[in-house]
Amino acid sequence: MxxxxxxxxxxxxxxxxxxxxxxxxxxxxxxxxxxxxxxxxxxxxxxxxxxxxxxxxxxxxxxxxxxxxxxxxxxxxxxxxxxxFGMLFQGGALFDSLPVWRNVTFALTSGRYRNSGEMRKVALDNLERVGLGEEVLELRPSELSGGMQKRVALARAIAPRPEIIFFDEPTTGLDPIRTDVINRLILELVRDLGITALTITHDMGSVEKxxxxxxxxxxxxxxxxxxxxxxxxxxxxxxxxxxxxxxxxxxx
Structure with missing residues (x-):
């Protein structure tokens, strides 16, 4: 290192x-x-x-x-x-007018429609890393629970394979179980992908995790x-x- x-x-x-x-x-x-x-x-x-x-x-x-x-x-x-850089925003900041797969690949396509078949595969690969499957690809963010929205936002953050990810209050608004799910995902992704992470939070449970x-x-x-x-x-x-x-x- x-x-x-x-x-x-x-x-x-x-x-x-x-x-x-x-x-x-x-x-x-x-x-x-x-x-x-x-x-x-x-x-x-x-x-x-x-x-x-x-x-x-x-x-x-x-x-x-x-x-x-x-x-x-x-x-x-x-x-x-x-x-x-990759970024997980406090509120997720997903585009509600776009299906999940386009949200996940937004940074890779600059928001344009192109290579939709390939981009759906890329989206699914990243969604699977955060514990979601193809059943959410065509859903809108408003059709997802708060915890699932966070996971989609996390999949979007890692899709370009950034060297650094910033997490802004990543567990705000989540119940204790979903908070633990997000914390474990952050830990696993940082270690598995070798990403450098900088998080800001006041959630002490998350800090110690x-x-x-x-x-x-x-x-x-x-x-x-x-x-x-x-x-x-x-x-x-x-x-x-x-x-x-x-x-x-x-x-x-």
Whole structure:
């Protein structure tokens, strides 16, 4: 495995007026690793993710993908880097007007009708990886349960065989059983396909299931990071309060 980080943030800052959302955020993700960033609502997790994806420009600092500073790139070069990315959005973000097979292969066809027979085979291969079969190929997302929609969205994320997948609150809105199904799928896919994963979530059950390492974002800063096994003995009162879900503590 390469010593070069797959993703690295160095002193990344982002503000909206007087609201400093990210303050000198630094961390790295190694190839094939599953890294999770935790933090409460409004802690800056989503803004951080948008900066890595290039959807927002940083105010300061650098973001590297495979050693290349994406913040210093021209737009065309950034677009090339994005071909390495897959994304599982919080709400699934499936196209309800398209059947499942076209949703799964959307990135491969740029949304156009072409090679429909071949694309259906590609869709089925990826659906089978997440425990679904050909019976869902022609269904619309609205005909699926919430858990099945998440699995279709996961199949879409892996279809282009990305090097990196970003998971945005992957289990939000799911019951405990379906949450565990999605967590197991994420773990299996990352390991089987050798994908590097960066997840943002506040679901501690998911964190401890899918993570190799964890970092906590609080008040715009990374206040702790380490192996997931050390999470419950971090020695940081903010991390302890968040992990245990206690109302009393330094986090309001």
């Amino acid at each position: 390469s010593d070069q980080p797959k993703i690295e943030l160095r002193n990344v800052s982002k503000a909206f007026g007087s609201n400093h959302v990210l303050r000198d955020v630094s961390f790295s993700v190694t190839p094939g690793e599953s890294m999770t960033v935790i933090g409460g609502s409004g802690s800056g997790k989503s803004v951080m993710l948008k900066c890595i994806l290039g959807l927002m420009d940083v105010d300061g600092g650098q973001i590297f993908v495979d050693g290349a500073d994406v913040c210093a790139m021209k737009q065309a070069d950034r677009d090339d880097v994005r071909t390495k 899918i993570s190799d390492r964890v970092a906590m974002l609080y008040d715009g800063r990374i206040i702790w990071s380490g192996p997931v096994g050390d999470l419950r003995r971090s020695g940081d009162v903010h991390v302890d309060q968040f992990v245990m879900g206690h109302a009393d503590g330094p986090i309001a």
